[in-house]
Amino acid sequence: xxxxxxxxxxxxxxxxxxxxxxxxxxxxxxxxxxxxxxxxxxxxxxxxxxxxxxxxxxxxxxxxxxxxxxxxxxxxxxxxxxxxxxxxxxxxxxxxxxxxxxxxxxxxxxxxxxxxxxxxxxxxxxxxxxxxxxxxxxxxxxxxxxxxxxxxxxxxxxxxxxxxxxxxxxx
Numbered sequence: 001x002x003x004x005x006x007x008x009x010x011x012x013x014x015x016x017x018x019x020x021x022x023x024x025x026x027x028x029x030x031x032x033x034x035x036x037x038x039x040x041x042x043x044x045x046x047x048x049x050x051x052x053x054x055x056x057x058x059x060x061x062x063x064x065x066x067x068x069x070x071x072x073x074x075x076x077x078x079x080x081x082x083x084x085x086x087x088x089x090x091x092x093x094x095x096x097x098x099x100x101x102x103x104x105x106x107x108x109x110x111x112x113x114x115x116x117x118x119x120x121x122x123x124x125x126x127x128x129x130x131x132x133x134x135x136x137x138x139x140x141x142x143x144x145x146x147x148x149x150x151x152x153x154x155x156x157x158x159x160x161x162x163x164x165x166x167x168x169x170x171x
Contacts, residue, residue, distance in 0.1 A: 024171040025141070031164025032058055033076040033102075039168065047082040047096070049128075055104050056160075066155050067111050074106030078162075080128055092136070097129040102149050102162075124151035126162060134170070141168045 023041040035053010040042070042048075055076030063070050082098035102122065108120040130145025144165045151158035 025140075025168040026171065027051065027166050029164040029166040031166075032056075032115030032160070032162045033164065034058065035076065036061060037166060037168065039082075043087070047084055047085060047098075049080045049082055049098070049100075051076070051078045055102075056106055059158075063160075065158065068109045069105055070111075071109055071117075072107050074104055076102060078126060080103045080126070082128075084132075087131070092134045094132045094134070096132065096145075097127070097132070099125070099127050102126045102127055119156065122151050122155070122158075123153045124149055125160075126150070128162060133167075139170055141170060142166070143168065160163045 004031075025039040025041070027037045027039075029035055029037050029051055033051055033053050033055045035051050037049065037051045039047050040048045046085045053076055054073045055078075056070055057073035077101075078100065080098040080100035082096045084096035087093040087095050097123060104122045106120055106122070107117040109115070109117045126147055126149040128145050128147035129144050130142050132143040134141045142165070145163075147162040149160045151160075151161050
């Protein structure tokens with residue numbers, strides 16, 4: 001898990017080194033996942049977005065998984081490479097979409113353990129699309145986004161919705 005996290009951080013740092021513009025945003029997401037959000041905009045078209053927080057607390061707190069269940073929320077790290085555009089040439093409203101990955105750590109309660117649990121780490125791809133409204137001063141923005149997470153390991157093609165909204169402070 002540490003290797004994957006350091007790889008994601010390294011990719012994020014490499015993108016920052018090549019950035020032409022220095023526009024950052026920090027904020028909070030509520031939904032799937034819920035957590036702290038950092039976004040780096042560059043070249044007026046692209047962005048790199050990272051969310052660190054919890055996963056499974058709203059949409060999938062108690063879900064069937066493999067031969068057992070998830071019964072709690074877990075830790076999540078999600079990263080996306082995004083393309084964003086003004087909607088109808090209005091600078092206050094942007095739409096965006098992107099692709100990336102997600103790493104989750106949750107307690108898995110297999111049927112064979114009769115109430116016991118295992119800590120599992122899952123890895124998969126995710127896609128997201130959203131709309132962001134910048135308040136007139138440009139410092140704060142609110143957003144709604146939706147997408148899906150498709151797990152690769154340990155259960156291939158386990159699909160889970162990613163739906164969230166939040167607020168960002170644009171620095």
